[in-house]
Amino acid sequence: MLGLGAPELILIILAILLLFxxxxxxxASRSLGRSLRIFKGEMKGMKDDDVRSKDPARTTPVRGEIVAPADPAAELEAEARAAELRAAELRAQAERSRTADGPR
Known part of the structure; x- marks a missing residue:
């Protein structure tokens, strides 16, 4: 262990306050949080890639090999739902901006 006690932590916090x-x-803390979130997401993506590489059903196709999607109808429905949600968000955002501007 590092053996950091209260006096050491206070000195570290004081030094950070003086520097920044x-x-x-x-x-700075917001930026650090975003960076950690991105790093965590990338690590999860790498972990998922490792799992996919071990699963023969999910391997990438060989050059020239045509691989049909598992269920094209389900993929289209998912894309349509995502598009509808995005459109609803944009409509709500437009409505909020209209009400914030007030009547004209």
């Missing part, structure tokens, strides 16, 4: 200033700390 209290106004930039929220932005």
């Amino acid at each position: 200033g209290y106004k930039k700390l929220p932005d």
